Amino acid sequence: MKLDVVDLENDITKITLSGRLDIKGALDIDSEFTAVAEAKKNVVVDLSDVTFLASLGIRTLIVGAKATANNGGKLVLMNPQPNVEAVLRSSNVDTVMPIINVTTPLAAVFGV
Amino acid sequence: MPLSPQTSGIGWHRVFSGSIAEIAVATSWIEKIAASLDPSGSVAFAMQICVEELMSNIVRHGRVHSFSKAYLPDADADNPLSISIDIDVLADRIVMTIEDNGRPFDVAKAPAKQVQGPLEHVRPGGLGIQLIKSFGSNIEYRRTESGNRVTVDFMR
Numbered sequence: 340m341k342l343d344v345v346d347l348e349n350d351i352t353k354i355t356l357s358g359r360l361d362i363k364g365a366l367d368i369d370s371e372f373t374a375v376a377e378a379k380k381n382v383v384v385d386l387s388d389v390t391f392l393a394s395l396g397i398r399t400l401i402v403g404a405k406a407t408a409n410n411g412g413k414l415v416l417m418n419p420q421p422n423v424e425a426v427l428r429s430s431n432v433d434t435v436m437p438i439i440n441v442t443t444p445l446a447a448v449f450g451v
Numbered sequence: 452m453p454l455s456p457q458t459s460g461i462g463w464h465r466v467f468s469g470s471i472a473e474i475a476v477a478t479s480w481i482e483k484i485a486a487s488l489d490p491s492g493s494v495a496f497a498m499q500i501c502v503e504e505l506m507s508n509i510v511r512h513g514r515v516h517s518f519s520k521a522y523l524p525d526a527d528a529d530n531p532l533s534i535s536i537d538i539d540v541l542a543d544r545i546v547m548t549i550e551d552n553g554r555p556f557d558v559a560k561a562p563a564k565q566v567q568g569p570l571e572h573v574r575p576g577g578l579g580i581q582l583i584k585s586f587g588s589n590i591e592y593r594r595t596e597s598g599n600r601v602t603v604d605f606m607r
Contacts, residue, residue: 394579401575429585431566
């Protein structure tokens with residue numbers, strides 16, 4: 340599991356995840372992902388290259404979303420593959436973390 | 452394991468140790484088997500989800516030690532945690548049977564928790580049972596002499 344962080348304009352941070360966000364993948368990135376979320380306000384997580392998502396991976400995403408909310412911001416999920424999106428929607432994760440696609444204007448998403 | 456009269460005669464069996472690393476080995480094994488049975492990939496994904504979540508529960512909760520120690524060598528050397536998986540192909544479905552020698556846990560009766568907002572009230576974790584019940588069908592549990600047996604169907 341790979342994690343890359345890039346600061347975008349308007350104080351938005353993009354975290355790009357690549358690989359399988361299974362129990363091992365979640366353990367690999369959990370500390371760094373949470374640390375970034377705790378330090379930022381508005382975070383977009385690019386899931387384009389995430390091929391698998393399990394409950395421990397969802398846990399990592401929720402912890403991050405709560406951290407950004409504590410900073411007065413939010414965390415959104417971008418461009419999940421169909422199977423990964425099915426996991427997110429079956430757990431109702433999309434009700435607390437919006438799912439957007441690559442064409443969605445980020446400034447509008449975050450109100451900045 | 453005896454095969455039912457409906458079986459196509461195709462089946463696989465493999466035994467895994469109870470460790471985090473073995474979960475990835477098992478899902479990779481399942482992925483290869485399922486890909487040969489269902490080129491669309493949807494059954495392969497569903498089977499991997501269920502194996503991941505069932506094995507994750509066994510590895511983290513099958514013994515008395517905590518999750519933080521779960522990937523250390525099993526403290527109970529005389530009876531290490533063991534997980535066997537059988538895959539049987541029937542005409543209309545694939546049946547996956549997972550047996551372990553861990554503590555009793557009836558996954559079929561366990562509540563399927565979903566995220567319920569608002570976000571500040573959401574407690575992270577505990578979504579695995581819901582994923583098993585969402586991606587698998589006809590989940591049945593039986594307590595065995597040595598542990599637990601769970602069967603899950605995947606419609607072809």
